[in-house]
Amino acid sequence: MQLKRGLVALGATAVVAASMLSTGAVMAQDDELVVGVSWNNFQEERWGLWDAPAIQAALEAAGAKYISTDAASSADQQLADVENLISQGADALIILAQDGTAIQPAVQSALDQGIPVIAYDRLIETPGVLYITFDNKGVGRIMAETIYGLVPEGNYAIIKGSQTDANSDFLRAGMEEVIGQAVADGKINIVCESYTDNWDPANAQASMEQCLTANNNEIDAVLSENDGMAGGVIAALEAQGLAGSVPVSGQDGDKAALNRVALGTQSVSVWKDARGLGAAAGAAAAALAGGAAPADVEGAVMFMTPGGNELASIFLAPNPIDAAKLAEVLDAGWISKDEVCQGVAAGALPVCD
């Protein structure tokens, strides 16, 4: 079976090569624009539940056709998938890369044929692609803004994610933009700051316990880089009777975290609504398929990547969910009322009544 697929892929390459000789981009037979979406692994629940329907809706609204492939986690399969989408007449591609490096040759080939490419959620360092993701530095900034608004002076603990994950430092850099001056002025004192192996909640709890002990429980606020670790932090606070009185940040919109927001033990969970990402990518793909340049797509800014490429990029603003905004995740169907409001006393929170 695998060998046959290999031969099919070779055939597809031949078709592509032939089309390059004749007309450049391969057009669908009718005038309808076609957008090909290459999923890296559609078996992961999130994509089918949130992202794909939003992309499809946006394409439908723009009068474009949705076709898709699933690479089932294989970077090799995804190379063949991109070739297949092109041979099926895709006018633009949305690629959620399994491996942002391995996919580059296929992306370059598409661009060379005049087929625009959107790097969806994961960066592809090929000049000419349009990169669409959430603003990760912004997540750190928004966390810090929420906590700083509550605690403008005092002792801060910062619980960062894994040392080996560049996101940990992006988030921390965003925080610095907000609290850096207050730290320099001596108003905020960062008494503990640590990385957390594998973003593991148990490790975060241990770090927080150490921090409390070392500072005689005199901690006024905690910047935790995600919801899972916030759970560990809050367990450590709980043991000292401090849960609910020390503001704690998080991100991801985890169900347990949103419940803690309702209970008042976590101040905020920064939520990245996948539907917004899908809608933006669908609209951008339709615009690109219609001939727009990446930099001219609505919302695009130029972004210097870690690899030194200047890419047109769309950064979606994440949404900080605090107790006052829980209705937004309920209305979106992201979480049920029962899940949000579990254990919340009657009358304590309007959204739970």
Add this chain to the structure above:
Amino acid sequence: MRRRPTALLLALLLAVPTGGSVNGATPSPAPAADPVVPRFTEVTRTSGLRHVYDGDWDFFVGGGVALFDCDADGDPELYLAGGERPASLWENRSDPETGIRFARREDPVTDLRSVTGAYPLEIDGDGIGDLVVLRLGEDLLLRGLGDCRFERANERWGFTGGDLWTTAFSATWEEGATLPALAFGSYVDRTDSTKRIGSCAYHRLFRPRPEATSYSEPLLLTPGYCALSMLFSDWSRTGRRDLRVSNDRHYAPKGQEQLWRFAPGEPVIPWTAADGWQPLVIWGMGIASTDVTGDGLPDYFLTNQGDNRLQVLVPGAEGPVYDDLAWELGATATQPAFGGDPLPSTAWHAEFADLNDDTRPDLLIAKGNVEAMEDYAERDPSEILLGRADGTFLRPGRATGVVSFDRARGGAIADLDGDGILDLVLVQRRTPARIWRGIGSGTPAAPVPIGGWVELRLRQPAPNTDAIGAWVEVRTPGRLQARELTVGGGHAGGQLGWIHVGIGDAAEAEVRVTWPDGSESAWLSVGRDRRVIIEKGADAPRPWSPTPP
């Protein structure tokens, strides 16, 4: 585009003789018949083996097993890395009647902590196998004394064990050398307390002093890209053994797979893109090598996170130009073969062996999450791929009976109980190592061999008594298999012992040895299901019998 195999290469693969004559006709592209699935039954509990590889960050990788016969009774012993727990040596007390049995040999010399892996190797030419022990901290050379006793030999052999995080090893005999050259591969630089991305330590190459039986100070091989496996191999089959190194891009995002060139009298340098060596960046964890395609050259299976790789030399290439055929041949094993976890796998030890004795190489892949990496499968069972006659692989999933969702790391394949059917060992992180007994197409009560086999050991005068670097060719009607004898590869562990070659339904096999010095034996006849010793210069193989007590 990523290099796709040329039509020529695919045609060559399809033209591999399949047992019958192709008679010059265009080979049929029809898929080859599926191989018989060899079955295994787990015997860990009754085997007596009780061993866990454990530890935190420092032991997320490692967990190798050395398999070798240290008491000269013909059955292999096991030496298992323990991480923060002691490593342990297990004597083989198996026989076909009682089944697989191991007994712990307690000895402070081998009950070492901070061991990541081990490789058996006959270092000093006395004919008694020695042991190379890879550690977080000082690496050790243990000299075999016979009867599974060892002594520390770092001082005796002038070997400085260093203080690195050693995770890879390979050895080769260079021309005229009295001792093997030893290559030790390092992972993350321990002196860099931040454990940041990109801080990989250097590798060390120990060569013997001229005309002496001790080692010089090591030559440092830089840059290191956080190696998890290395293998000296004669990739072009020209007699030059270069060092292939598989690296973990997690800590070396700007690194790549390496091939260090070992030409006599020349500096050791990596082959470059200008020589045709294509940059390949993977989460390299292990190297397995055999001739999959039938062209007489070694192919290299590289374990990875997600797609595994199968590197095949491009026909006619002047330099080390490799194409990746894992996808075309059905050997990517990207996701768990069974169990339903949709995320990509994390693969570690890999080893080729003919598990069903049908003359086609099969492959054991040890799998398991690093710890709790959420982008990778949590339920990630180890698996077996079965080679078809056309070079493609069948993925039988749980039909082999090897079903374990533990975090596997190291592994080994050998006939542990002397019944002629290959058995399996997997070392796992945090949970007990496991043993499966091969039962062929039969049942645990009545194993049935699927095909015939021969088992060979090579012997030549010291140094290099085991003839590491030799090529063994085994000829049966319609089929020629080629095997290179190497020390290294896998994930943190290797084997030294019987070379098990499946011969299908042939009544006998013809065997020819190309010795490490390039000299060739005649074709020697070996009977089906026989263990024989082939001595350099002898005109017939010697039937093996246990050393009298």
